[in-house]
Amino acid sequence: MNPLKIWTEYESIWIYRFTDYNLKGLNDTDTRKKWLIEVVQGLLDILHPFASPNKVEVGTLSIGEEAFVINCKEKGFQKQLKSYLSENDDVTDIHFYLSLHCYEVFSDHSLKKITLENGGTLSLFVELDIDKKLIHDAQNDPIWLSFDMDFDIYAPLLMSTPQSREMARINAPLLKNFLTTMQHRFSLEQTYVTGPPYLLDYLEKI
Secondary structure, X not given: OOOOOOOOEEEEEEEEEEOOOOHHHHOOHHHHHHHHHHHHHHHHHHOOOOEEEEEEEEEEOOOEEXXXXXXXXXXXXXXXXXXXXXXXXXXXXXXEXXXXXXXXXXXXXXXXXXXXXXEEEEEEEEOEOOOOOEOOOOOOOOEEEEEEEEEOOOXXXXXXXXXXXXXXXXXXXXXXXXXXHHHHHHOEEEEEEEOOHHHHHHHHHO
16 A cells, blocks of 8 residues: 555445335235345446445344355356345345455556455345344334445545545545445435545535
8 A cells, every 4th residue: 555644444334224115015025035136136236336246144033144155256146145035034134245446546646446355345134023024113224224334545534635635536436426326226315324524524525
């Protein structure tokens, strides 16, 4: 990495609720399985060019965490993942471990495409009771989506420099477009966000 420390590790989290789903309908396990497969395929479809999946982990009510784990480099991983989802009616969480694709700008203004391995995690949560029904109350949604990112390469640091501004100018649209596309694709409403203020402020302005 550039010795001038133009970007750092700094966690940011976005959490969303789904606004366009039928709670009663998704209590039917067959309907919910089909819905989950559609969402999973949709998430995989919108990752490029921002990121690519390294690994997917699925948790279930009956087995717990890591009930199903697959390396995305395996041939036919999407088919295997969707097959597992279609055969199990108690899925509680799906985690996509992502490599982030972005650009680093050096002090001589040269540009290099880089990959931040496992730089982010996209997670889908389905909260079920012991009868495999969605848990719902007045304050919390039983189905929600989160994106956790571990780097701030998408915005200038507090001490902004021409180098960091140029890197943010190139990288920030990749992140912003991904988040915006995801919100529109799945009719999401943001319920929580945290991260370095300079990153969140920068994203708001572009």
